[in-house]
Amino acid sequence: MTRSSSAVLRKPTAIRTAAVTMGLLTTAGAFAPAALAEETAAPTDTAAPTTAPETTSPTPTTVLTPEPTATATDAPATATTESPATSAPTTTAPAVPAAPTTSADAQPAVTLPGADYGTGKLYPQLEAPEGSGIDSEEIDPTGAQVKLTYSTLSGAPSTAEGTCTFDYYACVFPSSSTVPKSPFNPGLANIPANSVYTLTLVKGPDSGQVLLLPGATVSTQAHSSAGTGSIDPIFGSDDLFGSVYVPLVAPHGYRQIGISGGPAGEEFRLCTVADWDCVSEDDGDTDGDLITLASVDEDSFATVTTDGSGNATFDGIYQPGTYTLFASSAPTTPLTLEVGIATSLAERDTAVRLQLGAPVTQPTTPAAPAPTVTTPATKSVAAASLAAGKQQTISIGGFLPGEMVSGVLHSTPVDLGTVQADANGVATFTFTVPAGFEAGTHTVEMQGLTSGITAEATFTVTEAATTSGGLAYTGTDVLPLIAVGGGLLAAGAAAVTVAARRRSA
Incomplete structure (x- = not known):
């Protein structure tokens, strides 16, 4: 769904209407001088007899003589009066070349590649696949680029090519491009009669409504036969005022929108128009007036209620852009969700969710803790x-x-x-x-x-060791010391005894 779908639907129609109007005006301009000349010629002839009656008589004779000669009705009369023998071959002779001419026109009727889209100004059309549910009239092609390559141009082999860039709904070629251009709009290519060409999408649109996926090719082969389309009264089969609409079908880029991590049983409203909040005034003014929620068209909103896990997905698919949501618990507080352009079909088909709480993820096996060594190697x-x-x-x-x-x-x-x-x-x-x-x-x-x-x-x-006397063991053997001490005591006693005897004596 786009922001101004009704306006979008009118835009291609406006382009076609402008093209037709321009063609009618130009055609009228081409015929007007001829008609004026005929009207002014009559008074001149009328005045001629008045001035010179003798000159007036041969003048109509000279003009009208070829006309009876070309008609089949007058031919027999002339033949009867002048020379019947000569008239028979004269009547038969033109019929002989007529047959080969018809046969020669039938020979080029060969099968040409692609469909015949006629002649005129080229308008490539970006379209979503049939059955996708996408209205191709609502696709904004701005920014997309298309390459035009000729293999046959006006009946002759050709390698002419050029790349145009969409500026809104017109694909504009640079002035340096060598492909034939429209004489009325030099930015648009002109497809002449008897041409075979291919259109290839080389860059997707900025809107992302259709996708040019990596490695994919989106192209259309077409041709224009002699005399196809409407016949222009001035330019013949090359209808310069015509429009050539050639489709380029690419995968759509619309995506689902959802809620994740919200309160269970909460109602959410989604403004389904990209890059708008469905609340601010959208009448083209820049005054920033606000409209109450009660006055907003409810068709602009989609509603969903979260499940027991706080998750929900809105119905439908939506083009890339910025979207505004409102929770029932805070109906005037906007919540913003950015829907980006997908780079693959798998990404496109995965819903873009507004994360309100912790993201819901599948449980993963926790990493094993570092091993505890209970029996070390050494x-x-x-x-x-x-x-x-x-x-x-x-x-x-x-x-x-x-x-x-x-x-x-x-x-x-x-x-x-x-x-x-x-x-x-x-x-x-x-x-x-x-x-x-x-x-x-x-x-x-x-x-x-x-x-x-x-x-x-x-x-x-x-425990610390102890002796029989209850003294704590100090770690030193004292028995040798006791023996030495005893010896010293005995020697001392002997010395005292000897001294006492000497004094008695």
Whole structure:
């Protein structure tokens, strides 16, 4: 549906009417001088006898003599009076060449390619396929380009060609084009008699109402036979005032319109006229007056109600353009939808939807999470068990080469910081078990900061050893020291005894 369908329907008719009117005016102009000459000739002949009666008599005799000679009725009379023997061959002689002339005219009756669209000004017609439901009279061809190629021009082989561009409903050729032009409108091509030609669509219209798809060919082959169409009284079979309408049938570009993601059960109204909102005044004025919704012709709207998922599709198909919609919940707030020109039939046949919420898409399978390594390729613990305060070294593999790996000592969490995995993906932590760390099984947990891979290793913290006296074992053997001390004490006692005896003596 177009914005001004009635105006569009009148435009081709106006073109044809203008062409006919122009032809009648030109024809009248051609005959008027001849008629005027005949009217002025009569008084001249009448006046002649008055001035010179002797001259008037031979003048009509000279003019009228050929007329009786050409008629079949007068011929026998002349033959009877003057020479019957001579008249017979004279009457028969013209009949002999007449037969060959008729035969020669019949010889060119061969089958020519395409249909015969007559002669005159060329008007290519962009049309949608029959049965598509599209009124071809409403197609705006502006911007489309058509190539005209002759193989025969006025009965002679030809390679003349040119490309025209639609300016509204006329396809205008540039002045540099070599194809024959109309003498009355140099921008239009003229199709002469006895010609064979092809029209090819080389660019689709700006409206997108018909499509020139990539790799597709839209063309029409046609011809003009001698004497076809209406016979112009001045130019003969080349009717320069005629119009040649040649169709070019291409896939239509109309598309469906819908709603997606709206509230369930919501009613929506679509202004079915492209590039209009069906609310602003459309009378050709630029004053911007508004018309209330109640006064708008309801034929300009289509209505639909969304389903339980908030989706709906309007009936019918619509030409590319900008469309305005109104929701029942906000009847004065326009919603705009741009319907673009399709580049394929599949795209054309896919509804263009106004997205009101999150687009409804088919669920997709979520990506699998990064694998968690529970049994790394390598794992080593320097000491399976050790006392608190001792140093421990643990290595775990399976990480990405070179990635940073964090470490935590459990049960009471102790942050071990981060290290970088080596070229084989092995991370190594060396740390001191905190003094006073509870005895039992403990775990070191590692996590790759890039891969997210986690792994762990366990070891045991033992209780500190004690002596029989209950003193805590310090880690040093004191028995040799006690023996040395005892020896020193014995030596000292002996020295004291010797000294006491000497004093007594």
